[in-house]
Amino acid sequence: MKKLVWTFSFGLLVAFPSISQKKNVTDAAMLMNKYNPMMGSEPAKKTVNEAKGFIDLAAVNPETAEDMKMHLYRGMVYFALIEVSTMDAMSGKTIDTALMRTYSEISKESFKKVMSDPKKSRTRDAQDFINQRADMYFNMGAESFNAHNFEQATQLFLGAYTVKQFLGEEFTDAYKYTTTCLKYASDSLIERKEFKKANELADAVLSEMPNNTEVLIVISEINLFKGDFVAAEKFINRALALDPNNKNLHYALGSAYIDLKQNEKAEEALRKALDIDPNYSDAQYQLGAHLVNWGGALQTEAGQLDLKDPRFKEMDKKAKDILLRGAVLLEKYIETSPNEYIVLKNLEEIYRRLDDSEKAMSYKKRAEAIK
Numbered sequence: 001m002k003k004l005v006w007t008f009s010f011g012l013l014v015a016f017p018s019i020s021q022k023k024n025v026t027d028a029a030m031l032m033n034k035y036n037p038m039m040g041s042e043p044a045k046k047t048v049n050e051a052k053g054f055i056d057l058a059a060v061n062p063e064t065a066e067d068m069k070m071h072l073y074r075g076m077v078y079f080a081l082i083e084v085s086t087m088d089a090m091s092g093k094t095i096d097t098a099l100m101r102t103y104s105e106i107s108k109e110s111f112k113k114v115m116s117d118p119k120k121s122r123t124r125d126a127q128d129f130i131n132q133r134a135d136m137y138f139n140m141g142a143e144s145f146n147a148h149n150f151e152q153a154t155q156l157f158l159g160a161y162t163v164k165q166f167l168g169e170e171f172t173d174a175y176k177y178t179t180t181c182l183k184y185a186s187d188s189l190i191e192r193k194e195f196k197k198a199n200e201l202a203d204a205v206l207s208e209m210p211n212n213t214e215v216l217i218v219i220s221e222i223n224l225f226k227g228d229f230v231a232a233e234k235f236i237n238r239a240l241a242l243d244p245n246n247k248n249l250h251y252a253l254g255s256a257y258i259d260l261k262q263n264e265k266a267e268e269a270l271r272k273a274l275d276i277d278p279n280y281s282d283a284q285y286q287l288g289a290h291l292v293n294w295g296g297a298l299q300t301e302a303g304q305l306d307l308k309d310p311r312f313k314e315m316d317k318k319a320k321d322i323l324l325r326g327a328v329l330l331e332k333y334i335e336t337s338p339n340e341y342i343v344l345k346n347l348e349e350i351y352r353r354l355d356d357s358e359k360a361m362s363y364k365k366r367a368e369a370i371k
Contacts, residue, residue, distance in 0.1 A: 291326030
């Protein structure tokens, strides 16, 4: 009889740690079932931190370390820690961004295990938790978009996209609308010369979408408008490394080189855009105008030299060659835009400079007919 008592007691001692560790998961689950980010900052923070204490114990114990219920609630707890910190940031408090990155990594790690579990025992729970939040951000983003609050819409659509990443999923609609809203927001901020704010918004998007070439173009445009042409070139080249056959990127790079007064590089980049699309009218106009300005400036410089100066003929010839290249492009441009008065007047001036009075008169008549 005594032996039976001791065997039973030993069994209790062995079972107790396992029950205790499973209870840690249960206690964390109970707290997370009560948690609601709208319950108020302090109550929400208290609930999540209590849940963290229980789930951290369960995560390091061999009895529960690979339990899918533990990973489900670990993912939830660490996501909620980010959520309450975000609320603090919105109220003006400083948050530890390095700590938030750690929380994000832990949450994603646990959700990844839940999503890849062959039994799929907790997959639906994880999806419900994340999708509810992603949908909420997306719907709020749509409301802000319809109200033309594009800065806020950008942040909310980005939030929806980022939340889905916790399940390892791409929220393609949120990706698309984030990019679209960023363009609108950036245009408005640039117009108001709020370059710092525009950069901060675009950088936030780029941190979550590092391979989004459209975002890289937006950042390059912000830098162009604020006069930082070197930074603009850097971001365009970064985009070109991702998408070398994007005509818009070559166009943007050529425009940046024009501002940097690197004439040859500007022509090379814009011609690459035209190699990709020979009928790219924006590139035809931009390169034509660039060549006319460049050739005109060179011709003016040559005119300041003594006619006996050996550099005069060489410089004058180079200027006329550049002007002629510009004329060819602008003539192609007006094939599809025949009523562009300014272009016709420029062609008149180019051919006067090239001593072709017949063509100059022809373009003068076409311009006068429009005016």
